[in-house]
Amino acid sequence: MTLNPADDAFAETLAAQLPEGTLRRAEPRHLEEPRGRWTGVSEWVALPRDTDEVATILRACNAARVGVVPLGGGTGLVGGQVAPEGTPAPLLLSLERMSAVRSVHPEENVLIAEAGAVLADVQAAAREVDRLFALSLASEGTARIGGLLATNAGGVNVLRYGNARDQVLGIEAVLPDGSVLRGLKRLRKDNTGYDLRNLLIGAEGTLGVITAASLRLAAVPAAQGTALMVVESPEAALALLAMARSQIGEGISAFELMSRTGFDFLAETLPEVRQPWDEPPEWCVLIELGLARGLDPAEALETLFAEALEAGLVRDGMVAQSDTQRGEFWAMRERMPEANRLVGAISSHDISLPLGAVAAFIERGAPRLAEIGEFRINAFGHLGDGNLHYNVFPPRGGRREDHVSQREAIKRTVHDLVHEMEGSVSAEHGVGRLKVEDLERYGDPARLAAMRAIKAALDPAGIMNPGAVLRREAG
Amino acid sequence: MTLNPADDAFAETLAAQLPEGTLRRAEPRHLEEPRGRWTGVSEWVALPRDTDEVATILRACNAARVGVVPLGGGTGLVGGQVAPEGTPAPLLLSLERMSAVRSVHPEENVLIAEAGAVLADVQAAAREVDRLFALSLASEGTARIGGLLATNAGGVNVLRYGNARDQVLGIEAVLPDGSVLRGLKRLRKDNTGYDLRNLLIGAEGTLGVITAASLRLAAVPAAQGTALMVVESPEAALALLAMARSQIGEGISAFELMSRTGFDFLAETLPEVRQPWDEPPEWCVLIELGLARGLDPAEALETLFAEALEAGLVRDGMVAQSDTQRGEFWAMRERMPEANRLVGAISSHDISLPLGAVAAFIERGAPRLAEIGEFRINAFGHLGDGNLHYNVFPPRGGRREDHVSQREAIKRTVHDLVHEMEGSVSAEHGVGRLKVEDLERYGDPARLAAMRAIKAALDPAGIMNPGAVLRREAG
Incomplete structure (x- = not known):
């Protein structure tokens, strides 16, 4: 099933259904991603101010078979936020104008935030009532709640408080057909049916758009x-x-x-x-x-x-x-991470391993890579979670440009070893567009088949973040 | 789509594909549930000893369009484990012979158990290596891991350690087509695609059968x-x-x-x-x-x-x-709960509320019920989670039998009030067969539609625990 581009004609039709100024020409900042691997091809960006507008947008895209790429803070490292050359230009859907903290319930340890709220602002809102919102990572001044949940972000406090999904009690989301999942409950326990919350969290915008979340707060340690x-x-x-x-x-x-x-x-x-x-x-x-x-x-x-x-x-x-x-x-x-970018990695890996295998992985990784060439390895990160950022650089004085031809071999070597040792080739960054092939190579076939069945069931036209996580079948 | 019964002819065909003794006549203990509301109609029970046998069974049932009801310890309180009159007798699938603790990894705080392992045995295996398996509830001497996960069980430690789903790092499960989801990873972080683990946890056996789980252990408090x-x-x-x-x-x-x-x-x-x-x-x-x-x-x-x-x-x-x-x-x-059963409740409710609404609920509940008649109310439970067991009994000296006609009104009154106050009508027990109508009445329509789409995608023949959670559509 081929998608149609979000071209000027579509934009004109959609704009008529939305308040003025909701639909705009995409700016360069909407088309970039931090690693500079891809540039988006989208021409239009929608900036809804509430959930109903998001529903209107998805309904229109679904009817016209136009792809939609949701945008949060744009800090993702696997290209989930850009649709590059080769896709009929999708509509960008930026949540940046839905950035309110809707309510704070300190006595319940709950805060309700919209998807566009910046993580640092949510942390500050929790601190104001003497509570902790435990999600914390380097990009917290830019990353937004919607993107953090869509990618099930990790960070430095996972050891104690869990991943992004562990901070969530409920979500509000718009499904591809424009229906609104109203699940902003402030409940610790709710066993009434399938866990759609966790299905949408970590789906990287391929099953729907999270518009708000009811978030768990913790006590500030004394x-x-x-x-x-x-x-x-x-x-x-x-x-x-x-x-x-x-x-x-x-x-x-x-x-x-x-x-x-x-x-x-x-x-x-x-x-x-x-x-x-x-x-x-x-x-x-x-x-x-x-x-x-x-x-x-x-x-x-x-x-x-x-x-x-x-x-x-x-x-x-x-x-x-x-x-x-x-x-x-x-x-x-x-x-x-900034220092790494300045030095210029040939290949960066976000891997996790059973805790008992981390040390052995570090020991075995270097000699395997030495068979390909001479490199510097920066292995660092969230050891308590078995999560390493394992980045491979040119030798001192070398330039990454001279090693481009080795990139695939490096990545394959690292990921093969991770797979051998029962680890994951994407611990916290997600699949995005960067790791679609890795998912196909290393993923459990039964799991992939089930993922495809779910994608087809919830997004039959395939409009949501086309090409992310799952390859679009030739139409 | 009508299902076929697991009759003698089907049993004979299936028995030929399995080791002797795997297929047996169902015994009364397989057909009961603790509240005595229903009696199962199944004639045959399969007792597989490994995951491949489970796959063989599901494949055969799927091909023959025969329903399957997975059985754990049978302690569920909402009838998820019995298929009563009105259903073509499904095959029971008891996991009781898959009860091994496959491995313990104290240095990683991980334990891998089969679905048939009794909770108390898993707790003991953790204690043996000076760790805590935090799930704890009254039926822990009988309840089995598979059922506990299928229902996302709660219990007394949720406040600190979370529900059953929070104890799980990975699962192995057999999907309705007999394919095996091999997800027993011992990882704290793994962002490679949709969260099928949490989808199967809490699905009450309607999307597949969990056969083993990799479980999180905690430090024993000093x-x-x-x-x-x-x-x-x-x-x-x-x-x-x-x-x-x-x-x-x-x-x-x-x-x-x-x-x-x-x-x-x-x-x-x-x-x-x-x-x-x-x-x-x-x-x-x-x-x-x-x-x-x-x-x-x-x-x-x-x-x-x-x-x-x-x-x-x-x-x-x-x-x-x-x-x-x-x-x-x-x-x-x-x-x-035992005392409650001996007194004999007219209607029992497992509800949760936002913490800030619990006290108001207790205050408002009694006068609303008094409009129906004179009752005694036992409200107790996991206050820290906003989870009350709110059970309604005849007045002193009365007999539940004399109040049967009031049962629906009582339930409706309690559940309406819960719904009004943004709570859940099933906090920890699940939907099973008891609360299918409640889910239809109080559930978010977009959520129900998405649940039905997922059910149809993963279990197109509708063999898995037919009639639980979602009503079977007339075929």
């Missing part, structure tokens, strides 16, 4: 503590995590791995990011605790460090002595 | 504390919960409401359940804490009580001084 600990190896880091868990239980909010390569990249490209050592360590973890009343995080971190030192797991460590120092520790982790 | 606190009202109980949360944060494992009516029922029907007072209180909460190393639960409970007393929320309280006493406190809560 006291926070942050430390850097220099570990002997990734294996030692994992043993340190197990030790921390048995000592501190659920109080560990973040457990992030960083390595020498990453620190060198920071020093090269972002010298203003302060590093607390003369010689960067080979491996280091950033640990953050949020503890209940009556417990002292600094003391807990020092007890952990002492026991880990005795066990030979760590060789150095420092506990942040101020908010400034905490900020400096986190800046190293949070600006790592 | 110290546990349990208290009963006599509160002035449900509203005071909720204020106490808010106070407890701000003092103790995530350390609250359970927060259960009980009332005078319930204590009277226990005294009448189960006098061996010890009650720690002469005169039962009007309202009382059972609080359980599980705290990290360095914190003293008894101290935390006493601090909470002191502050709550000063705020006028509580009037009496006692902290369990021994495991025996803890057991006594819990026995009152856990044997409440």
Whole structure:
């Protein structure tokens, strides 16, 4: 079934059904994605101000068989937000004008936000009532709730609070036929039928458009503590995590791995990011605790460090002595993706592994890649979740342009090893357009068949984010 | 599309494809459900020993258009496990011989269990490696993992650890066409496509059969504390919960409401359940804490009580001084359903409400029911989750049989009020066969349409648990 383009004629018809100014010419910012792999071909963007307008738009697109690409903050890393050359230009549907926090219910630990609300604003609205909205990631100043849910975003607090989907009690969404799923309940328990909420969360806009969500808030931990600990190896880091868990239980909010390569990249490209050592360590973890009343995080971190030192797991460590120092520790982790972009990766991978396999993966990955050529590897990320950002760079002095021909082989090598070790080739970024082939290669055939059946059932015309997640069948 | 019965001819054909003894005549225990509302009409039960046998069975049923009702421990309260008169007798598929704990990964906090594993056995397997499997409910000695996941069971630890679905990292399942979804990954993060795991969890066996699950374990809290606190009202109980949360944060494992009516029922029907007072209180909460190393639960409970007393929320309280006493406190809560059954409810309701609406619901419910007749109401349950078991009984000395004609009106009144107050008419028990009409009445039409589309896409012949959750369309 071929889609039709969102051309001027379609735009004119649609504009007549919407308030003035809702339909506009797409601007360059609507057609870009952070990695610069693709440029969108869309000519028109719709900027609805409420759910009914979203419904009107989808109904019109469905009737005219015009594709729709939902747009949040545009920070996605797998091209879910752009429809490149080769697709009949779809309509862009930006949620940016639906950015309200509709209501806050501190006594219920619930907040209801529209899809266009920026994550940092939602965090701030929770803080205002002395609550925590636990989703936190580097792009939180730009990323919007709708996109974060559509991609089931991860981030630094997953270890303790779960992924984006774990923060959601209910959603409002518009389905491809323009019908509105009204599921903004503020309930902790509701077993009345199929879990459409979780089906739409993580579907990357291919089954419908999330327009608002009822979100779970948490108590703000009474006291926070942050430390850097220099570990002997990734294996030692994992043993340190197990030790921390048995000592501190659920109080560990973040457990992030960083390595020498990453620190060198920071020093090269972002010298203003302060590093607390003369010689960067080979491996280091950033640990953050949020503890209940009556417990002292600094003391807990020092007890952990002492026991880990005795066990030979760590060789150095420092506990942040101020908010400034905490900020400096986190800046190293949070600006790592920027440093990576400045150095220029040949191939970037967002992988997860069973915790017990992470160290072995790091050990086995380097020699396999060395068979292809000489590279620098920056493996870092959410170790507590078994989630590594495993990025491969040219050797010192090399340029990524000279390694383009090796990209496919690198990616294949990394992903094959992940698959062998029962991991995932997309831990938190999603499939988008970048990993459609990977999904076909590594995905369970029964699962893919079921996904296709569901897509056909809910979006028979195939208008929703065409080409993302599932390949469009030749029409 | 009419289904065919699993008659002797079908059984003979299917038996030939399976090891001897896999297909048997159904026994009475396979045809009952705890509330005695329905009796199953099935004549044959299949008892597969592995996933391939389950696949063989579903493939054969799908080809012959024979219905299949999956059976776990049979403890479900909404008739999801029986196909009564009016259905062409379906094949029962009991998972009881697939009860292995396939593997335990303490270093990853993961356990892989087959669908037939009894919950108490899974809890024990976790305890053996010093971990906690957090799902806990009254029927844990009988209920099996497959049924617990199919119904997204709740229980007493949801407040802290979430529902059944929150305990699951991955599932293995057989789809209606006999294909096997192999999703037993031990990953915390995996964003590769639609969330079929959560779609099958809570689908009550209408989309496929879960055969095994990879389950999340938690750290065993370092110290546990349990208290009963006599509160002035449900509203005071909720204020106490808010106070407890701000003092103790995530350390609250359970927060259960009980009332005078319930204590009277226990005294009448189960006098061996010890009650720690002469005169039962009007309202009382059972609080359980599980705290990290360095914190003293008894101290935390006493601090909470002191502050709550000063705020006028509580009037009496006692902290369990021994495991025996803890057991006594819990026995009152856990044997409440048994006492209810012995008294004989006219109508039982498993409802949830936004936390902020629970107290108002209790206040408004009684006068509305009084318009129908004179009743006793036992409202109790998982207050921390906004989940009440709201059961309506004849007046003292009355018999449920004499009130049968009022049952529909009672149910309608309760459910209408729940719906008005944005709650759910099935918080944790599911829809089964009991609440199909409620789902049609109160469910969001867009959601129901999407559910039907998904059912038709994944189970086009409609063989899976026919008549549960969604009404079978006349064929």
